Amino acid sequence: MQEASLTIGDRTVTLPITVGSEGEMAIDISNLRKETGFTTFDRGFGNTAETKSAITFIDGEKGILRYRGYPIEQLAENADFLEVAWLLSSGELPTRPQLETFTEEITSHSLVREDMKHLFEAFPHAAHPMQILASEVSAMASYYPDALNPNDEEAVRISTTRLISKVITMAAWSYKYRVHQPYVYPRNDLDYSSRFLHMMFSVPAEEYEPDPVISNALNTLFILHADHEQNCSASTVRIVGSGQANLFSSIASGIHALSGPLHGGANQSVVEMLTEMVEQPGDVGHWVERAKDKDDPFRLMGFGHRVYRNFDPRAMIIKKVAQDVLDMLGLDDPLLDMAMELEKIVLDDEYFVSRKLYPNVDFYSGVIYRAMGFPTDMFTVLFAIGRMPGWIAQWNEMHRDPTTRIGRPRQIYTGETERNYPGIDGS
Numbered sequence: 355m356q357e358a359s360l361t362i363g364d365r366t367v368t369l370p371i372t373v374g375s376e377g378e379m380a381i382d383i384s385n386l387r388k389e390t391g392f393t394t395f396d397r398g399f400g401n402t403a404e405t406k407s408a409i410t411f412i413d414g415e416k417g418i419l420r421y422r423g424y425p426i427e428q429l430a431e432n433a434d435f436l437e438v439a440w441l442l443s444s445g446e447l448p449t450r451p452q453l454e455t456f457t458e459e460i461t462s463h464s465l466v467r468e469d470m471k472h473l474f475e476a477f478p479h480a481a482h483p484m485q486i487l488a489s490e491v492s493a494m495a496s497y498y499p500d501a502l503n504p505n506d507e508e509a510v511r512i513s514t515t516r517l518i519s520k521v522i523t524m525a526a527w528s529y530k531y532r533v534h535q536p537y538v539y540p541r542n543d544l545d546y547s548s549r550f551l552h553m554m555f556s557v558p559a560e561e562y563e564p565d566p567v568i569s570n571a572l573n574t575l576f577i578l579h580a581d582h583e584q585n586c587s588a589s590t591v592r593i594v595g596s597g598q599a600n601l602f603s604s605i606a607s608g609i610h611a612l613s614g615p616l617h618g619g620a621n622q623s624v625v626e627m628l629t630e631m632v633e634q635p636g637d638v639g640h641w642v643e644r645a646k647d648k649d650d651p652f653r654l655m656g657f658g659h660r661v662y663r664n665f666d667p668r669a670m671i672i673k674k675v676a677q678d679v680l681d682m683l684g685l686d687d688p689l690l691d692m693a694m695e696l697e698k699i700v701l702d703d704e705y706f707v708s709r710k711l712y713p714n715v716d717f718y719s720g721v722i723y724r725a726m727g728f729p730t731d732m733f734t735v736l737f738a739i740g741r742m743p744g745w746i747a748q749w750n751e752m753h754r755d756p757t758t759r760i761g762r763p764r765q766i767y768t769g770e771t772e773r774n775y776p777g778i779d780g781s
C-alpha cells in the first residue's frame with residue numbers, strides 16, 4: 355500500500371493512500387486528528403473526498419462523464435431514462451424483461467393521493483414550483499408512511515418507485531395549480547416523458563398529443579441530468595440520509611439544494627440572462643466585462659464548473675439537441691443565437707480561458723425547455739426530475755456502505771476566547 359508522509363515540526367506521520375479504479379489518488383486522513391491533533395481546512399470540499407463511490411465517474415480535465423462505466427454520450431443517444439434509473443441504483447443495465455417489469459411498476463404508481471391536492475392549494479399561486487415540489491416530496495413521508503425505514507430494502511424499493519413515478523405528476527400539478535388550470539391525471543398508456551408532457555400541456559378543452567421529437571429530447575435531457583457524483587444536492591441528500599432520515603426527507607433536502615442559482619437554478623438564470631441580453635441590443639461584450647469585474651456581483655450564468663476544467667460533455671450534447679429540436683419544430687429562437695455568440699466571445703477571452711470556464715449543463719438546456727413550451731421557472735423542476743434516480747442511487751450507496759458515518763464536518767473556531775458573563779447591566 356502506498357503511503358504519504360506528513361511532517362509537522364519535529365513529528366512525521368505516515369498516512370495511507372487510497373487509489374480509485376480510474377487511478378484517482380487520495381490521502382486517507384481518517385486518523386489525522388488522532389495522530390497529530392490537526393484537522394484539514396478545505397472550503398467547499400474542493401480537495402476533499404468524503405466517500406468512495408461506484409456510481410458516476412467524471413474526469414474534469416478530459417470532459418468525461420460515465421454512469422456505472424457507460425459513457426454519457428452512448429446512454430444519451432440510445433438509452434431510455436428508466437433504463438438509466440435502474441442502472442444507477444443497481445450497477446448494471448436491466449435485461450429487457452427487467453426493464454419492462456420496472457417500467458410497469460413505475461407506471462402503476464403514477465397517481466398521487468387525492469388529499470395531497472390540499473398541499474398544492476395551500477400555496478400562493480405565484481409560489482416557485484421548486485418550493486412546491488420540495489414540500490410535496492417532503493410530505494410524502496406523511497402521506498406514504500408505510501415505508502419509511504431506511505434500513506428496510508423493501509421499504510426503500512417501494513419509496514423509490516413512488517418518488518420516480520410521482521415526481522412528474524407532482525411537477526405537472528404544481529404547474530397546473532399555478533396557472534389556474536385543472537389537474538390532468540397521468541395516462542399510463544404513455545411512456546414516462548410523454549406522460550409528463552401530457553400532464554403539463556393537456557387541458558380539458560384540448561387534448562395534448564406529445565410530439566415524439568419532444569418526448570425523445572426530454573428523455574435525453576433527463577438522462578443527461580440523472581447523476582453527477584458528489585455535487586451540492588447529491589451531497590445534501592447523502593448527509594441528510596446519514597442521520598437516518600427517511601428517503602423522502604433526504605430527497606426533499608436535495609431539491610432545496612438544487613434550487614440555488616449557483617446549482618440547478620442556473621438553467622433558469624441563464625435564460626433570464628440571455629433574454630435580457632436579447633432585449634437590450636448592444637455589445638454583448640459589456641456583459642462579459644461585468645462578469646469579469648470583481649466589484650460586480652454579476653456572473654455569466656451557465657459558465658464554469660467545480661470539476662470540469664474542459665467542456666461539460668452534457669453541454670455539448672444539449673447544444674446539438676437544442677439545434678435539432680428547434681430545426682425539427684421549425685423554430686428560430688434568438689436566445690440560441692445569443693447563447694452561441696456569447697459562447698464564442700467567452701471562449702476567446704483570456705479571463706475565462708485561464709480560469710477554464712466553459713459552458714456547463716445549464717447553459718443550453720433552457721433553450722430546449724422553452725422550445726418545448728415550459729415556462730422558465732419550471733426549468734429547475736425538470737432538472738430535479740432528471741436527477742431523482744441519481745439522488746436515490748447516491749442515498750442507497752451511502753446506506754449500503756458499512757463504513758458510512760453520520761456526516762459531521764469539523765471547523766476552525768475564530769470567535770471570542772473565553773470571557774465572563776457581565777450580567778444584563780454589565781455589572
Ligand code: SDX
Nearest residue numbers: 582585616617618620645653654655656657658659660709
Ligand atoms: C450545476 O457540481 C456539479 O456537478 C453541479 C452540476 C450537476 O450536474 O449537479 O454540474 C450542475 O450546478 C452546474 C453549475 C451551474 N451554475 C452556474 O452556471 C452558475 C455560474 N457558475 C459559477 O457561479 C461557478 O462557476 C460555479 C458555482 C459553477 C463553480 O464555482 P467554484 O468552483 O466555487 O468556482 P469559483 O466561484 O471559485 O470560481 C473560480 C474563478 C473565480 O475567479 P477568481 O477568484 O479566480 O478571480 O472563476 C470565476 C470566479 O470569479 N468564475 C466566474 C464564473 N464562474 C467562476 N466568473 C464569471 N462568470 C462565471 N460564471
